[in-house]
Amino acid sequence: MSTAEAHDDGGRTAAVVPSRPRHAGEAYRTAPDATESTMASQTAQAQQTIKVPSPAGGRKRRGVNREGLEAGKRSTRTILWILLAASLILYGFPFLYLLLTSFKTPIDTIAVPPTVLPREWTLLNYVNALGRSGVLASFINSTQTAVISTALSLILAVPAAYGITRYKTRSGRVFIMAALVTRMVPPVAIGIPLASMMASVGLSDTPIALSIAHTTISLPLSIWLMSSFFEAVPQDLEEAATVDGCSRLGALWRVVIPVVSGGIAVTAIFAFLASWNEFLFALLMTAVRSQTTPVVIANFQTQFGLDWGSMTALAAVYSIPVIILTLLLQRKIVAGMTLGAVKG
């Protein structure tokens, strides 16, 4: 908050005095008519500031939450809440609708106009979906594939990103850009050649083949993510570790990786999700042994119709492991997301 701007209740922008002492017990605010933004005017306005009791003083400052963070004026907060609610509806409603559809009877699922809540609740869709042959095997295949793909992505992305960020070479910059370019190629363009290659080395219809294919999707993103996390770690830390006797790799393993563990968790989640939900490669490369659940879910849409109930039921069940994983790693993810946010 050293140079930030805050909003007063009068709806005007108020420059916070830059030289405000920390932990002074009082917060300073400019008068409503202080709208100048230059340092000179700020200094002049500092004389017109009014004293506002701080939370520490026993009285809560307006626009400041319990944690002492400024949340702006009420109208801004209202707008933020509305935006938050809208985002929640935008992202959450499709899943909620999917979940509710999974409890509908066949005729309810195709109602015209559609209904949100089931008129009659049923678990029959879950019985049908989970009783379908190959569903359990597909879950195992999906898990195998996602775990292997995630591990491969991390094993390759962590050292690659570390090298790129620590040895800032021209080839490293070219490499990281090239990694991004691979994301620009339509997956179908590499899916068919990949399927042929895997078949030629005897890996057709195996989770390992699909994992390798999935790694081609997640690896570029993982390298980019890890690079940004490594950038946030001060080099002083590694230098201190080397002074204490660590080798370069030792410093990476003992100092840097624990610091970026949140970032690794975020990268792992992205890599896992990229594999868990991937459809096209699974469609092209799997058959009897290694078919994954997204393909099985798609099989509910046939030339003869679409079994909405069973499809949504299986999709709902399939999303549970990811939800659990995300909740388990929630703290790490938040830590990873904010890693580097205070840098500079």
Added chain:
Amino acid sequence: MSSRNRISKLATIGGLCTAVALVATGCGAGGPTSTDGAGSSSINVLVEAGGHAELQPIADQCKKDTGVNVNFVELPYDGLFNRLSSEFSSGTVSFDVAALDSVWLPSFKDALQPIDELFTDEAKKDIFPALVKEANVDGHFIGMPAWTNAEIVLYRKDLFEDAKNKADFKAKYGYELAAPKTWQQYQDISAFFTKDGMFGTDVKGGVETEYLTHVLQAGSPMVLDSNNNVVIDNAAHKQALDFYTSLVKDAPAGAAQVDWAAAQNLFNQGKTAMTQFWAHAYRQIPKDSPVYGKVGTAPMIGGSAGVAGVPGPWYLSVPKATKNADAAKKFVRCAFDHNDLAIQSDLGLAARISAFQKYQDQPGYESFKPLIETLNAPGTATRPATAKWQQIVDTVLVPMLQKAVAGGDSASLLADAKTKIQALIK
């Protein structure tokens, strides 16, 4: 140090999990290997998800009869074509038999083995004529029909038998209310039932088959003639398109977006009094639908050239690249022999005339007589045998229909379609 220990533990656990996963990867969880090698009695059958139910009882019987064990590889419709294209182009296939949509046969003809020996005279007599013709590509039979379908007319029997409706209809149109047999009757009945929030029929702007059916009924080959000349701008195509769009006023709004699923939903919800739809839909009406038990069936209607329909068969084909050709052909022959078993599945379709006839008088199979009549009609014909067909449908026919049902001029739309199709097949 505690975080270091934690990291170490996590790394160990992760390593162990990965090792276990990698070991398990050796065989996957789905079953045996894709190809067990030459001479194996186990075969993989690639099938569209809906067709699996049709073939499972047959596979069970064939295992008893021939010892051939079948592993099904199910894929969604769109994905199946991509998968087939991918594997055929690579020259290595993960399956020994594939169930192919009829429109794909010309595209994959070079990758499929001839199975002429299975098409005996006796077999040909038991297959609908249009299907025998379609299975023969460049002088060889490359697919054995597994099941077939065709559009028939489904109508609300309860509404058609209602005394007041019957009297009112006769008073207005001068003839009895009954299942329609001609275009005029279909138009009249559609208009009659379009009232009080209900519609006489649907108009499907999102799919092409129904329009092509009317083209056949008007007496023209579909889109291409026997010499591959584009005939989409002839009088029959215009007549069919004008009839098609004439029904828009008696159909729910948004016809341009209505496809099979939407039309089926509308009918099953009781919003439309009639629909022209694939015959399998009759047995798929949900038990909790307001129209369950109230639906009648009739053959496809007739135009100036009489009754005609477009069959929707699927064929069992054997790829040239399979190492299990003998077992694969054994299964294809067995599947034909026990074709009637497919009728007991939820979808209830077969390919042999005798299979349909065996069930046609049984309750629950009222759609079979109209289906047989439609498939045997002289005007019934399969879609043009060109590898470009799907492209023609997706990029020309469907967009043209969507513009037509939205009020476009039929003559200019057909002329424009002709130019585009000529460019595609050039």
